[in-house]
Amino acid sequence: MVTDHEQELEVEESEEYVSRSEKKRRSTAIQKVGEDLAAFPITAIRSFNLPHDLLQAYEELQNITKHEAKRRQMQYIGKILREIDIEPIRARIEEVQEGKAAQAADFHHLERLRERLIQDDKEALNFVVESYPDVDIQKLRQLIRNTKKEIEKQKPLKSYKLLFRYLRDLEQG
Structure with missing residues (x-):
């Protein structure tokens, strides 16, 4: 017992x-x-x-x-x-934070691409043309040209921002 x-x-x-x-x-x-x-x-x-x-x-x-x-x-x-149980909450937080990190990486990639385009980097231009079939080359070149003029004349960078938006729209498809 x-x-x-x-x-x-x-x-x-x-x-x-x-x-x-x-x-x-x-x-x-x-x-x-x-x-x-x-x-x-x-x-x-x-x-x-x-x-x-x-x-x-x-x-x-x-x-x-x-x-x-x-x-x-x-x-x-x-x-x-x-x-x-906090595991679902923790997983969701990590998911959101990873999404923000990926967005930041995409943003920085587009900024570097824009800078290379402004500096007449032919490889960057070829990369854009090959990577994005929807690209309007004439519009892209016009934005690059206008951006250079704005920088040269120290005017507000309207085309600089438009160039970034155009690249972002191409990226998003």
């Missing part, structure tokens, strides 16, 4: 032991997810399909201006996050 004390020992052994350090690391990771999510505008947070009480806590956070009150609200958000 098994005594009550022996049953308690078996239950304790079957539960996974988690050190204080590990608990603290988990809590910090959850808090980080909460902070990352708080960096988004409330309209984006609404698209995350969060539980109602968590969404409400973030909406309240948007209206708080005092530092200490914000800190307490973030503590409350952390408490709510500890009670739910």
Whole structure:
């Protein structure tokens, strides 16, 4: 016959032991997810399909201006996050951040291409013609020519911006 004390020992052994350090690391990771999510505008947070009480806590956070009150609200958000599965939220945050990084890389690529076109780089012009079958070469050359004139005469860079937009539109198809 098994005594009550022996049953308690078996239950304790079957539960996974988690050190204080590990608990603290988990809590910090959850808090980080909460902070990352708080960096988004409330309209984006609404698209995350969060539980109602968590969404409400973030909406309240948007209206708080005092530092200490914000800190307490973030503590409350952390408490709510500890009670739910945060992996879908973390995955969505990473997805959005990777999308922003890709957009920035595309933006920088187009800026470099524009600069090369302005500097009469024949390879850049050939790249645009080969890569984008929809390109209107006459319009492209006109934009490049107008941009050079604006830079030369130190006028507002209207064509410079139009050239970037044209390249972006070609990129987006």
